[in-house]
Amino acid sequence: MVLTAAWGDVAALVETVLPRRCAACGGPGGPLCPPCSVAVLATRHPGGARLVRPDPCPVGLPPTVATARLEAPLRGLLTAYKDADRRDLAPVLAGLLAEAMRVSGEVDLIVPVPASRRSRRRRGDRPLELLCLLAARTLPGRVRILRALQPRRATRDQSGLDRRARADNVRDSMQLHPGARCPAGARVLLVDDIVTTGATLVEGSRALAEGGLVVRAAVIAATTRTRLSGAGMPTSVGSWKPP
């Protein structure tokens, strides 16, 4: 399914959820007060979005760009956005995601990591897809956002699992959506909100690669256990070639 939204629809959705307190400190000036906005920007990698690798790096991880470090107050904002009904944070988080998307170079399709059925029931919507729609509006040209992946089986919540358990939990858990029309060889940007061990991106990439797609990945934030690729310079992967 190709995801589209008129800008008015998205703005209306964001407007309908207008909690008025800062999501980070609880003070006035929501969704994010000026001091907390500065603190969130301080989680960005020096020089901006860049290639990252979890340490240890799992086999099959696509080249992955992250904008920021997964630490306070950004970590709390991501949780508040997804699980505490703070959809008014969407423009803030989409701005950070867009930065990773831009550094990831030219692609043909954007594919969000699918939410588990349990998450969809609990949240009632797909918050990652809203971020993709908002972020993609800032990219040059028109890139299709496609719901190309779907869960193949139930998985446990990844939080609280160690690296090996996470990998076991998601292995073979995704598949190409039967209705997705993805031309073989298309360049796909797989999008998630965060990368920790990399297990989810490995699984999404595996399922897309089975359909003949060439995969890179972009996330808002990477765990602080993640190594940066490159030596302090912003890293463009615009010339990235499949291995």
Ligand SMILES: [Zn+2]
């Ligand atoms: Zn604040």
